[in-house]
Each structure stands twice: as structure tokens, then as C-alpha cells.
Amino acid sequence: MTVGNSTPTSAAFLSTLKRDLLIAYRRKNDVVNPFMFFFIVVSLFPIAISPDADKLGEIAAGVLWIAALLAGMLSMDSLFRADYEDGSLEQLLLSPHPLYFMVLAKNISHWLVSGLPVVLVSPVLAYMLNLPAESYMTLFLTLLLGTPVLSLLGSIGVALTVGLGSRGLILAVITLPMNVPVLITGTLAVQQTLNGATLAFYLAILGAMLLASIALAPLASAAALRISVN
Amino acid sequence: MTVGNSTPTSAAFLSTLKRDLLIAYRRKNDVVNPFMFFFIVVSLFPIAISPDADKLGEIAAGVLWIAALLAGMLSMDSLFRADYEDGSLEQLLLSPHPLYFMVLAKNISHWLVSGLPVVLVSPVLAYMLNLPAESYMTLFLTLLLGTPVLSLLGSIGVALTVGLGSRGLILAVITLPMNVPVLITGTLAVQQTLNGATLAFYLAILGAMLLASIALAPLASAAALRISVN
Amino acid sequence: MLSAANLFCERDDRVLFQGLNFDIEEGQVLQIVGSNGSGKTTLMRILCGLNDGYKGMISWYGEEISEQIENFYQSLLYIGHRVGVNKVLTPIENLRWGCSLQAQLEDEQLMEALSTVGLRGFEESQCFTLSAGQQQRVSLAKLLVSPAKLWVLDEPFTTLDLRAVQHLENLVAAHADAGGAVMITTHHDLKITNLSKLDLG
Amino acid sequence: MLSAANLFCERDDRVLFQGLNFDIEEGQVLQIVGSNGSGKTTLMRILCGLNDGYKGMISWYGEEISEQIENFYQSLLYIGHRVGVNKVLTPIENLRWGCSLQAQLEDEQLMEALSTVGLRGFEESQCFTLSAGQQQRVSLAKLLVSPAKLWVLDEPFTTLDLRAVQHLENLVAAHADAGGAVMITTHHDLKITNLSKLDLG
Amino acid sequence: MLNAIQFSSFSEFLNMGGYAFNVWSVYGLFTIFLGANLLVPMFKKKQILKDLKRRRVVNKNARPEINE
Amino acid sequence: MWLWFSKLGSPKWFYELSGRWLPWLVAAMFAFLFVGVVWALLFVPQDYQQGLTNRIFYVHVPVASISLAFFPLMAIAGTITLVWKMKLADIVVKTAAPLGAWFTAFALASGSIWGIDTWGTWWIWDGRLTSLLFQFFLLIGVVSLRSALEDSDAAAKACALLSIVGCINVVVIKYSVDWWNTLHQPGTDFVLSSNKANGPDIWVPLVLMIGAVYLFFAVSMIMSTRNEILERERRSQWVEELVDNL
Ligand code: HEM
Numbered sequence A, B: 001m002t003v004g005n006s007t008p009t010s011a012a013f014l015s016t017l018k019r020d021l022l023i024a025y026r027r028k029n030d031v032v033n034p035f036m037f038f039f040i041v042v043s044l045f046p047i048a049i050s051p052d053a054d055k056l057g058e059i060a061a062g063v064l065w066i067a068a069l070l071a072g073m074l075s076m077d078s079l080f081r082a083d084y085e086d087g088s089l090e091q092l093l094l095s096p097h098p099l100y101f102m103v104l105a106k107n108i109s110h111w112l113v114s115g116l117p118v119v120l121v122s123p124v125l126a127y128m129l130n131l132p133a134e135s136y137m138t139l140f141l142t143l144l145l146g147t148p149v150l151s152l153l154g155s156i157g158v159a160l161t162v163g164l165g166s167r168g169l170i171l172a173v174i175t176l177p178m179n180v181p182v183l184i185t186g187t188l189a190v191q192q193t194l195n196g197a198t199l200a201f202y203l204a205i206l207g208a209m210l211l212a213s214i215a216l217a218p219l220a221s222a223a224a225l226r227i228s229v230n
Numbered sequence C, D: 001m002l003s004a005a006n007l008f009c010e011r012d013d014r015v016l017f018q019g020l021n022f023d024i025e026e027g028q029v030l031q032i033v034g035s036n037g038s039g040k041t042t043l044m045r046i047l048c049g050l051n052d053g054y055k056g057m058i059s060w061y062g063e064e065i066s067e068q069i070e071n072f073y074q075s076l077l078y079i080g081h082r083v084g085v086n087k088v089l090t091p092i093e094n095l096r097w098g099c100s101l102q103a104q105l106e107d108e109q110l111m112e113a114l115s116t117v118g119l120r121g122f123e124e125s126q127c128f129t130l131s132a133g134q135q136q137r138v139s140l141a142k143l144l145v146s147p148a149k150l151w152v153l154d155e156p157f158t159t160l161d162l163r164a165v166q167h168l169e170n171l172v173a174a175h176a177d178a179g180g181a182v183m184i185t186t187h188h189d190l191k192i193t194n195l196s197k198l199d200l201g
Numbered sequence E: 001m002l003n004a005i006q007f008s009s010f011s012e013f014l015n016m017g018g019y020a021f022n023v024w025s026v027y028g029l030f031t032i033f034l035g036a037n038l039l040v041p042m043f044k045k046k047q048i049l050k051d052l053k054r055r056r057v058v059n060k061n062a063r064p065e066i067n068e
Numbered sequence F: 001m002w003l004w005f006s007k008l009g010s011p012k013w014f015y016e017l018s019g020r021w022l023p024w025l026v027a028a029m030f031a032f033l034f035v036g037v038v039w040a041l042l043f044v045p046q047d048y049q050q051g052l053t054n055r056i057f058y059v060h061v062p063v064a065s066i067s068l069a070f071f072p073l074m075a076i077a078g079t080i081t082l083v084w085k086m087k088l089a090d091i092v093v094k095t096a097a098p099l100g101a102w103f104t105a106f107a108l109a110s111g112s113i114w115g116i117d118t119w120g121t122w123w124i125w126d127g128r129l130t131s132l133l134f135q136f137f138l139l140i141g142v143v144s145l146r147s148a149l150e151d152s153d154a155a156a157k158a159c160a161l162l163s164i165v166g167c168i169n170v171v172v173i174k175y176s177v178d179w180w181n182t183l184h185q186p187g188t189d190f191v192l193s194s195n196k197a198n199g200p201d202i203w204v205p206l207v208l209m210i211g212a213v214y215l216f217f218a219v220s221m222i223m224s225t226r227n228e229i230l231e232r233e234r235r236s237q238w239v240e241e242l243v244d245n246l
């Protein structure tokens, strides 16, 4: 028995984060697809609604938010699935560290890989949809604060459904309604700052949501994982 | 060995259709979820864009089409998955009947279960989104002709990816672009008939697409299935 | 009836078999033996047309198989590692569909087959409530009613208990006696007269 | 060290075990035997806290286990049916993460462990290119470097070849000699002195 | 305290002051809503008891083993 | 108290007790319903603004207000399931979800039909309507999750957790939707109960109907709960005896 020093939780957290990023790097699809999906869904709107720049400009913020929300939610499925299937999830549950941090590490890595690219590309798509130029910053910042909330909430749903053989759309049906408050805040921010409201107020609300969901969502996900692995 | 009469293809077709409908009846989720997803996604738009009836009316047709497309595509995943996993798909491939008909039967059952409810509820949602009343019929008919095309095209993508462990959004990225022509025709029909164009023209186009995809898509799906099962 | 000439198969750059020649005739039971990963399943799937990653010639009653795939499939019954039993359907519904692709049968015949394999009383329970062995039995009930002459069975004994194993062996022997042919893999010793073996190493 | 008192477990209305009492002490190897579906896996998962559908009392060094779950997990190594090897990572990356949850180890130690289990040369290949047996070995490499005192191994011999089986048996014996404890299920006969058995029927 | 009946004839009652469709469809749905949630559990109970009875009989008689 | 609590958790005890209560509850329900409906339809005076559509009030309001109670109820039962593993609590979570979906759906439907004349439209994206719609979606989510999970133990816990999370969400959604709506449509208030002040003619039948709907809720829940108990306890001695005595 070659025994090393026992690991502090911070090291276990970092190691889990690094592992998940490494896996994402190897499975490039997981990185590229949410981004592509976002792009494709957004580009359906000029086709389906109207190529008219003014009309697009009015709906741009909402469309971008909804597309980001869908892309985020649909990419969530891969958060725990592979780990569930190969048994790594059990190893995670059996680690001597609070599951909260392990789940948080996985959430962070997942958002970095599938949420952040969407946020980063959003100004480009906002331009293509003719969003008023004053709103770029608002959109970008609200997405930056909002998409992690969506990920954290989504991860509860994923954790609940990871054991299901056939999932289909159940994840969406469970998690989409939960995302409504974030969606409202994000899109209101874009509209109201155009009418002169201060951005700081909305950012504060989103920030509060982010903090609350960082504090609580991983706990719920952890509990859900224990249930699913049972 | 108790031997019955050998089966005509029509009987095998009906038997497969009946089986799939029965499975759908047992797994009520597969029926309810696409429908709920459609409903939820549509209700996100008033929230994200504007609850104002006039504004909603302008985008209603496009929103309904895109939501129907997404619901159809995301529900496709269950088309062959359970059969692949329990080995029924192999039995289907080994049947003495042309695979074309077997795939067609599965497609029809899947559309009846997940596409038709969406089409049927679309007038209600059209009302809620304040679509101009003259367009209800157009929307309904174009969806009725268009969603089976989306299903048939989607089934090719599903057949190609059914063997993949982690699918995530790859199905969406493959099939969404294929669906653009249907989307264009459907939404143009709604807009142009409001401007006085005749509906028959668009229905003819969609009808032609439907016939072509009935003739060809199951062939492609069948070929894709043979590859995936390999 | 089924013969393979000069079969060659390679997977992941590893040759599984090459220059493989064999025939199965009416009345014959052919057991394919070999260690794990030696290619037994792969060979069976190749013969059934589920895998085309091979070189060589497979023929059915002397003619190339792809020329008359429908005749072949009309006479073939394949039960693989995944047995083709849908979890939400009941045994009778599963059997009804499974058979309907090859033959039109009455429900009484199917019910009888199910009770012969020991599923009386379970005909109407959904299959996910059955144990693994009972699910396996649902797929084996097909053997009783199928018109197929060639049975291809990939490890059919897994999860079966001793009495069921015995019953299945009798069934295989009876099928061969009645002029059918059986191709089977198992790590278990078959007590069947007139058994031939094909060793994949 | 680990003891269970009056354990009761029921699944799908079938009682798997009841009134089960046993202890595992340092230096002991406990083999759990029983037919398929008798509840071996379920018992192990209950003991590890992966399943809470049971009644009864499990204690770790005399105290109730839920009171000191972190100490317990610091001393536990569980390898189940699903071995916890990610397919796209390489063996060394898998091992690095798997161990990092319990102990901080140098890469050299990990490399050495991998070559001891016969994976020299494969350290940098992604695991989906490895055979099932080699993947199993990746998970077993953890046994060499883990600080855990209690090993819980659920059918660790599946897919291993004879030499690897021998090696693993030696490892288990050595761990017990060094004061560890091992709980193991297998249908295979263990050649280990000082083996106790728990029969679930 | 009780008002008089608000309608002078049955047809007036049916007509509901011109709101027949709205009022009656709501009350119709209300009936369906109540009925469904009372009758379905009732029938389900019958079904369950029948099923339990059948299973009880089967469990007493059946040999879930292969018959040779 | 604790004894009572754990006894209530025992399915057999509940089955027997509720069996004795049920006929009375059913009788009371029909009595309330009959008097309430007749009164509401025949005797309530016409509203000066809404005319006779005010008859809808008497079914809409009871159902709509009870429908808001489902998530709190399920969250409480879910917490009991997770913490004390009480079987009966899980049965409540299980039977409440579909019934809640029915209640919500009827509230939506009756409100919509009422709206045809009072607002001139079936539907507006108003805060209260939208939040009720999303509550409906969440309830369907709980029902779907239950039916998707085949293992009943996991399903129980998963739905309990989802009910708790969902309850928080219903609250958050309600507030955010109100905020969103009032910012956008300050004018769209309901033509609400100016009725309430109007004296006993108006509110007595309402009270009767509220009583009737509560009784209906109780009766339906108890009936489904009893069914569920029969199915879950089918191997237990007392159910076998009950079946044998049929
Ligand atoms: C789809 C449309 C509607 C929905 C979803 C809906 C929903 C609700 C809900 C959830 C409540 C319960 C509120 C509570 O107890 O706090 C309620 C109460 C009520 N609704 Fe509706 N409603 C709708 C349409 C209408 C219409 C058109 C009217 C009349 C013009 C109306 C009049 C009332 C009244 C008078 C109450 C009682 C108010 C109170 O107790 O505070 N509703 N409705």
C-alpha cells in the first residue's frame, strides 16, 4: 500500500474540474454542438419571422435569450450521463468530500464549455439580428450572469433524470418552467435599459439569483444524484 | 413446430404500426412530452419578447413553426432508441419484408403520437399568440402537411445517430439545417396568404415535399439503420 | 443449407478469423466455441447480414445470400445478446409482434407457447416487471411457434435456470431431428448427439 | 471495523435478506456468495451508502455509519459492476482523478501502478481503444495506490484473463495480511487462506 | 335572504341572458372535471380488486416453471 | 401526538379509517354541491357589469384558489417523504400531482371562458394567468417524472425532491411574472370581486361551492390514495384477507 496524503476538498474540487474540462476537450462535440445549436436556432428566426431588420431588432433580445436557454438546457443532458453509465458517478458519491463541491465543479466546467461560448458569440448574433447597439452590453452581461443560473437549475433536472432509460423531452418539461424568472429578468433588462432604466438594478437581481443558485442548486442536484444512483 | 401462414408485407406493416402505438400508449410520456415542450416553448416567447398582443401576432406564425420543428426534432430521439437497446431493431432488420415499410410504419406511428397532437393544439396556441384569425387554417394545414416531412427527415438523422453513446445536440445540428426548406414554405404560406396569395400553391409545394419524403426518407433511414446496427 | 466460404473478418486491426469455411445442413446443430472476444458474436451477425465488415462468400442453398435475402430471412430466427423484448409491452404482445413478421398465428398458439416456457400467469404483466430469466423465456417462446428452419442463438442459456436449460436443449435437439438446423454459442457443454463444433480459438 | 446488525432489504416486494448480522475485521477477507439475483450487489451498495432501501444498523468502528460518513469514505474503495473508467480519458488520467478524491499522489506512483497491472505502453491511449479486460485493469490499478483500508469489490474477476486473476488474488491476500479488509463477490473459487464466507442463498 | 329565482322560464334559464355558451360550457367542464376525478378512481378500485383476486388465484394454482 | 403521526403513516390504519369516513364525505360533498350549484345558477342576481356570466365565478374561484395549494401540499408531503420516509406522504405526493394538474387545467379553462365576454378575449399574457400556466407545466413535469421512473422507490424520492424545488419555483415564478406584467401592462387588472361586498346572496353560494370543492378535493384524494395503498400493500396479509373476503 503506497499511501499519499489525504486530499483537501479544494484539491478534489480542482481535480474534478480539470478532469471534466479534459473530457470536454477530448469530446469536441460537446463544446461545439451547443454553440452550433444556438447559432442554427437563432438563424431560423429571420427565416421564419421576417428578414426585415427593424422587426428583427425588436425581437432580437428575446430570441437570443430563448435560444441560449434551449441550447443550455439541451446540452445539460451530457452533464452526468457518461459518468452515470461508466460508474464514475458512484465514485464521486463515495468521495470523502462534500458532494456539493463536486457537483459545483462539474457545473462550472459544464458552463465554461457549453455556456460561455454561447455568451461570447451572442454579440455577433445580436448584430446579425439588428439588436439596438446600446443593448449589446446589457445583453452580454445579463447572459453572462444568467446562463450559469440556467445551468445550475438545469443540473437539478438532469440529476433527477440521469437514471432514465428513455428520457426524450422530459428534461425540458421539468426544467424549462424553472427558467422563467431568469428569462424575464434578462429580457426585461434589455428592454428597460433602452427606456432609460439602470442596468445595475437588473444585474443586481441576476447576481442575487446567481448567488442563490450557487448556494442551493448543487445541494438539490447532489440529493437528486443520490436518489438516481440508488 | 407450429407453423402459421407466412405474412404478407401489409400485415407486417400493420402489426409494426400497432405495436408502436401500443408502446406509446404505455409510455405516456412519449405522447405528452413533445406536446408539452411545444406548449412551454411557445409560452416563453410572450415572456421574452412582449406580452403585447399586436407584437405577438406578427411573430406568431414563425414562433409556432419553430417550436413545432424543435419539438418534433427533439422527440425523434425516441424513435429507434428503445428498439436499438433491447434488440428489437435487429429483429426488424431481419424481417423478410422490405425495411422501407417497417421504417415507414414506425415513422407514421411516431408522427401520430408526437406530431399530430402538436398540430392539433396549434390553433389554441395561435389564438394565445394572437395570430390573425384568417391565418388559422393556413397555419393548421401547413403544419399538418409539414410536420410529417420534418419527422421523416429527422428519422434519417436519428437512424444515423442511434448507435452513439452520447448524442447531446448532434442530432439537432444534423437535422435542423435539413428542415429549413419546410420552415420557409410553411411560414411564407402564412404571410403570403394574408397578403392575398392562394393557399393552394403552398399546399401543393408542401404536398410535393411530403410525397417526396415519404418515398425517399424511409429508404435513407433504412440504409442508415443498417449502418448503425453494424 | 447455409455455407460460408473463405470468410475473413478484421476488427480494430485485429484479424478475428480468416479462411473460414463451413456448412450447416438440415438436421445439424453447430456450436461455435472460442474464448471471449474471439469473434463468435461477430461471426453470427455476419451470417445473418447484420454486419457487413467481412470478406468472403456466404450462400444459402447454394446461391449467394444477398440474391435471395427475403427467402433467407423467412427461414431465419436470430436471438442475440439483446433479445428483442420490449420492456413496456407484455409477453403476449412482444411475442405477437415478434412472430407477426414471419407468420400469422392465432393468439391461442402464442398463449400456449408462453405457458410452455413457464410464463403462465405472466402473459399480461409488462416485461419490466419480469426477471431477466423470464424475459429470456419470452424470446425463447418464439422458438416454439416460428416457422424458421435455421435458428441462430447467441448464448441463449444466460440467466436461465437449470430446468430451463434442459428444456431448451431438448428443444434444440428436437428442432434438428425435425429437419431444422441450429447454430449456437455457449460456454456450457451441450448434451446433444450429432453436435458439430466450430472453434474460433 | 465494519459491522451490520439485523439488516433487512426488500426489492420489488421480494425479501432479499433479513436479520443479517456480520462483521468485517482487519485482516479479514469476506466473500459474499449466492445465486444470481440473491442480492450480493445490493448488499454491497447498501454497505457503501449507495442504496438506502434497507432497515437495520451499519456501524463503522462501533459508531453508526451516517455519523462519520467522511471517515468511512476516506477508508473505502468500492469497485462495482461499472468500474468508473471514462472512455475518452487515458488510463493515467482516469487513475489520477480516481485517486485524487482520496489521496494526493505523484504521477510516478500512478505510472508504476499502471505498469504493475500490465498496462505499460497503454498509459496514453484513450480507454475506448482498450479491451474490456484492460479497462478492468485500469480500475484495479487503484488498489495499488489507494490508502483505503476496506476494499469492496463486486465481481472484479469478470473479463480478466487467468494471469490477471492470479495477480488480483495475491493482491487481495497481501492487503489482508497488511491489516486491510476485503469484501468480495465472485462465482469463482478463491484460493485465499483466512477466507470467510457469507451466503445469501 | 334568498332572492327569487332569476328566470321566468326554463328556456330563459337555458339561455342564461345570452351567455349560454360560456356558462354552460364552464358548468359542463366542471361536471367532466368532477366526474372524471371521482369515477376514474372508483373504476380503478374495482379493477385493482379484480386484478388482485385474479393474481391471488393464479399464485395459488400456477407453477411458474417450464412444463415438460 | 407522535403516536398519532406514525399511525397515520400506517397505510392499513389509514385505509380503514378513510373507509369509514368516505361515505360521509361523499354525502356532504353532494349536498354542498347540489345546494351551491342550484343557488348559484338559479338565485344569484345578475351582475350589473357581467350579466349572468357571474355564474362562472362560483366554480372558477373555488377551483382556482385550491389549485394554488397543490404545490405547498406536495412540498410538505415531499419533505416528510424524504426526511421520515413515511409511505403515506409519498402516496400523497403521487396522487396530488395529477389531481393538481386537473384543478389547474380547470381553473385555466373556466377563467378563459369567462374572459371571452369580460375581456373580449380568451387569453392575455397577464401575470396571474401566466403564472398559473407555468404551475400547470410544472405539475405535468412531476407527473411525467413519476411515470418515467420505473423503480417506485426512486420515483418517490425524485418526485418529492422535484415537488420541493417546484414549490420554490412556483413562488419565484409568480413574483417574477407579476413584476414582468405590471411593468408592461399596468392597466390589465381583473374585473375582480367588487362582488364580494355585495352581501350574502353573493357570498353564501360561494362559500358553499368552496366547501363543495374542498370536499371534492378530499374525496378524490382519499379515493386515489386508497387505490394506491391497495396496490402497494398487495402482498400484505390484510389486503390478501380483504381480497379473499370479496
Ligand atoms: C385563464 C384565465 C384565468 C385564470 C388562469 C385565472 C386564475 C385565477 C386564480 C389562480 C385565482 C385564485 C386567486 C387566489 O385565490 O389568490 C383566481 C381568482 C379569481 N378570478 Fe380568475 N383567472 C382567469 C380568468 C378570470 C376572469 C376572466 C375573471 C373575471 C372577469 C376572473 C375572476 C376571478 C375572481 C373574481 C377571482 C377571485 C379573486 C380573489 O379571491 O381574490 N378570473 N383566478
Ligand SMILES: Nc1ncnc2c1ncn2[C@@H]1O[C@H](COP(=O)(O)OP(=O)(O)OP(=O)(O)O)[C@@H](O)[C@H]1O
Binding pocket: C011, C012, C016, C034, C035, C036, C037, C038, C039, C040, C041, C042, C043, D131
Ligand atoms: N463495435 C465494435 N467495434 C470495434 N470492435 C469491436 C466491436 N465489437 C466487438 N469488437 C471486437 O471484436 C472482437 C470480437 O468480438 P465478439 O463480440 O465477436 O466476441 P465474442 O467471441 O462474441 O465474445 P464473447 O464470448 O464475450 O461474447 C473483440 O475483440 C472486440 O474487441
Ligand SMILES: Nc1ncnc2c1ncn2[C@@H]1O[C@H](COP(=O)(O)OP(=O)(O)OP(=O)(O)O)[C@@H](O)[C@H]1O
Binding pocket: C131, D011, D012, D016, D034, D035, D036, D037, D038, D039, D040, D041, D042, D043, F151
Ligand atoms: N434497480 C432495481 N430495481 C428493482 N429491483 C432490482 C433492481 N436491481 C436489482 N433488483 C432486484 O434485486 C435482486 C438482487 O439483485 P442484485 O443485483 O443485488 O443481485 P446479485 O446477487 O448481485 O446478482 P448477480 O450475481 O447477477 O450480480 C434481484 O432479484 C433483482 O430483481
Ligand SMILES: [Mg+2]
Binding pocket: C040, C041, C042, C154
Ligand atoms: Mg458474444
Ligand SMILES: [Mg+2]
Binding pocket: D040, D041, D042, D154
Ligand atoms: Mg451483482
